[in-house]
Each structure stands twice: as structure tokens, then as C-alpha cells.
Amino acid sequence: MEISESNIKVLIQKIAQLKTEIQKVIVGQDAIIEEMLVALMAGGHCLLEGVPGLAKTLMVRTMSQALDLSFRRIQFTPDLMPTDIVGTEILEEDHVTGKRFFKFNKGPLFANIILADEINRTPPKTQSALLEAMQEFEVTYAGQTYPLDRPFFILATQNPIEQAGTYPLPEAQLDRFLLYIKIGYPTAADEVKILSSTTGGVKHKVEAVIGAEEIKQLQALTREVSISDDLITYVSELIRATRPDTSTVSYVKEWVRWGAGPRAGQALILTAKAKALIQGRYAVVMEDIQHMAYPVLRHRVLMNFKAEAEGVHPDMVTAELFKSISRIQTKL
Template sequence: MLSGPLEETLYQVKKTIVGQDALLERMLVALLARGHLLVEGVPGLAKTMAVKALAQAIGGQFQRIQFTSDLVPADVVGTRIYNQRDGEFQVSRGPVFTNLLLADEINRAPAKVQSALLEVMQERQVTIGRETFPAPEPFLVMATQNPIESEGTYPLPEAQLDRFMFKVLVGYPSATEEFVVVERMIGTTERPAPVLSPERLLEFQRTADAVYVDPQIIEFAVSIAAATRDLAGAGLPEMARYVTFGASPRASINMVLGAKALAFLRGRDYALPTDVRDLARDVLRHRLVLSYEALADDVSPDDILDPLLAAIPLPEIAHPERGARTP
């Protein structure tokens, strides 16, 4: 069960967004765990609207960058401008200096622009000329991309994909949800009200950091990530030919950090193995480098992760306060 302010934040977002519960939950987990989020779905599924609604409910600074093929790094991080009056260069900061950055259609920008985001996503700082500037706190990048249109797009490099905590796939709404969407769009749309300040969000982040993680849960996350690198050893030899490179150790870290945030969202001060399992697909799907054989056989990362997660048993954890075995 969500705590009061977080529950109210979700309520405000749902004034605009219908359904998409998994996406909204991952957005809150990413906020609490200080991770970045990549959202993939066909056009018209309210990906951009969901991020904007969350930014409005948080009440912090929000910037949107519409990525295009002619974008340059200075448009993202900023640049140095010569001031003729003073006779010296001054730094003009780019839109990355914000609390919540929406990188819309991120795969439409060339590699040079993608690399400009790497430093701020990982180090939370930006270097312009010889000066380094810290990013605001809290800071979160939420990016969207379209999977069905390849013209004018640039695949994200693996190094940048690895910086995203989650990759969430957004599907079509049900008929009932789509009816409500149409009904809302033809009427007066109520904007989300800010209910959660950046300062309060930082408090929640620190509380989520304090969530207890049993060593067996860390071992469980590591075993999942390691299995992607050795599918034959995990009992899936028929899948081994489909994966060229498995997940990096950053996947194990993000599974544990995400599990702590998810446990906090669910009203617990301790993580469970199910928290790791629930987030594993979103953490791993963009970290698997598939082989050409997988592309030829139309095998997706989820086709590999589903049997992999089924093959790894959940550890049984005895929670100290309960003294009971918890799956």
C-alpha cells in the first residue's frame, strides 16, 4: 500500500492517464531508486503524457527535449557563449539542468547527442568547456522511443542503454480503457495538481535506501544476471545461441535497488525475492545483446527471460521480525 503523498501523486497522474498501471509503478520506483526509465511503445499510447503528468504531480522543474536528427550536444547540455560587453565567455546551461527530463523519441538523435547524455545520466554532472556543473537533486531522465519506425532513427548504443534502470514496454489499452480515454479527451481534461515537492521526494528516496535487503536476495539477483551470460549453465541450452552478450553487473545492482524501492511502495521496510522477480524483465530486456539468429527466428528478449526466470527458484527468506518463511 502506498504512503499518503505517493498515493496522492498516483491519483493525480491517473486524472490524465487511464490504465498503464505497470508503467506508473515503474516510474515511481525509478524516482525512488534514482534510476532512469526508457519507455517503448507505438505512437498514441500516452507515453509522453504519462511523464508530463508525473512531472506536474511532483511539482519540480520539468524540461522536455524533442529529439531530432539535427540536434547537437549543445542543445542538450548547454554551451559557452561569448559576451561582447564583458569580453569573456559565459556558460549557457541546457535543458538537462532540471529535476525531470523527458527525452522524447530519444532514438531520433545521432550518436554524438546520445553520448552527451551519458555523463549526466551516470555521473549526474555536466562538463561544459573546462567547468563541471552538478545536476539538480532529484534528477531523473525518462525517455521514449518508437519501436516500429526505423526511418530517421539511430539505435541507442549499448553503453547508454545500460544507464537506464528500466525499459518498460507499453501495450494497447483494453476496450474499456480506450472508451474512458476517448471520453476524457473529448471533454475537459483536468491537469494534475502538484502534491509532492522535490524535497519530500528526496526524503522518500532516503527512506527507500534504508529498506532491508537480505544477502540471499542479493544472491538471487546476481544469479539471474549471471544466468543471462550462461544460459546453458542455467538449464536453457536451446536459448544460448540467441544471446551474444548477457547483462552487466549494473543489472544486478538495479534489480536490488529497484526491489528496495518497490518494497517501500508496497508498504514494507524489507525487500522480498518477489520484488526482484517482478522487476527483472524491465531491468534485463534492454541489456541482452541478441544474436543474428535471434533476429532471424523473431526471438525477443522477453522470450528468453520468461523461461530463464521460471528456471531459477525463489529463495526462502526468514524475515527476522516475523520468524516465518517468506517466499
């Protein structure tokens, strides 16, 4: 997809406008908003985790309003079936000929932006129905394949504290999320703004500032952002160092049960490119990689029992890796 220089400038401006529109409603959480935009530009999906009341659903809905795209919300519950999200065949009759035939009735998955709310509350059978859609951008029903609308962007939420009656996502599905974003409590100043802005009578209207074709152009432009061979090698060393059987980092050998695969390296490079583009740069720098490594790796590095018992989490492993892998960094 050829993009002219003038169009590139317009697209970069649209990113800034998109952030501004979302921030009309969402106070603070600037880093979270940026990571969601990174995933959109890189063409991947997000898993958002946070305790109730942190505006996860509102954040996704506000983002969908700022994008001129179709949006559907799916509330995941224990009784939700795969056909409830993919769709099903219904029997219809041709009123002219009187013949009956089956027609595929598309489910809510056929939209540009999908909010999969509380995804861990539905059984694995329904969770797995998302796998093909997330990876192949198509669904299969009764032997027939149906392409999904593009761009296609899934934003799933889950609650980390209520584990009764939930079904943890399998590793295969977790790996298909480009980013695993954890949402924390707002700062004291932001919380005052939230209380002030949400308890009055003024409601901010979010305007759609970018459409499907422009998002496709942004996704193509993201892949054109340059990255040096040294940084690609650094990413490769970082990913390989997460694997306890080949890692030379003692911290990994002690705490990690299973390391990240090649898809993690692809995700890290793509998201670093998107991060650079959001910052108005056309080349990746080390800070882009170091910033995106946390949401890229935290669901792809599996901790062993000892780590879980002692509260060692993947972000701590990532931080330790940055300290240990310095050979290439010193040359940059």
C-alpha cells in the same frame, strides 16, 4: 539522511497521492505508472517504448505536473547538436569595465525532470552527450564541470515501428537506463474511458503533491528497505545465468549473445526495494524481484542473430530463467 517514523508514513502516503494525481489524466497503464515511480524512487532513468498515440509524452508531462520540480522537454531531431541540450558559452561584456568574458549559458538539461522525446531520432554524438549527465549527474563544457540539479530524472521515449532515419541507442547508453518500459495498447474497457474522457469539455487539473526534498528522502528511504541474503544471492544467480559463457541454462546458450553485467543486479535490487515501498512494505519479497526483472533485463540481455530471426526476445529469456533457477526459491 535520518528520517523519522512519522515522516516515513507521510512519504508513503505521498506515493499513493502521486499515483492518484497521475491517474486523473492517464487512464489505465497502472503498471507503467508504477514502474516510472519505481525508477524515480530508485534514483534512475527510464526508457519508454511504444507506438504513436499511447500517451507516452502525456504520461511524462502529467507526472512532472504532480511533482513540484522543474521540467524541460527536448525534442530530439537529426540536426540536434550536443550544445543544444548541454548549453554553450556566450560572449558578454561588463558594462562597467568594458571587459569581455565568456559566460556558460545552461541548456535544457539543467532541470529536475527531462523528457527526451524520440531519443533515437538524433545522431550518436548528441545521444552521447547524455551519458555523463545520466551517470555522473554533471556535465562538462570547455574543461569546466557543472553539477546538475537534484533530483535528476530522464524519461526518454522512442517509437519501435518507424526505423527509417533513426539511430539505435548504443549498448553503453542503454545500460544507463535503469528501466526499459514497454507500453502496450489499452484494454477495451480502458480505451472506452479514454475516448470518453478526452473528447469532452472537462479537463482535470493535476496538483503537485511532492517536492524535491521529499523525493530525496524517498530515495534515501528506498535504500533502507531490507532484503535477505538469500534474495541477494538469488539476484546474483539470476544475473550470472544470463551470460552464455558461464550459464548452465541451455535456453540462454542457444539464444543469448551477451548477458547482463553487475549493474543489472544493482538495478534489480534497488527497483525491488522501491517496488516493496510502493506496496507499503519495508522488506523485499520474491515477487518484487520477479516483477522488476523484466524492465531491468530487457535492454541488458543481447540476443544473437538466430533469436532475432526467430522472434525470441529478452522477456522470454527472463521467463525461462525463473523456471530454471529454483534452488534458492524453494527455500524461501
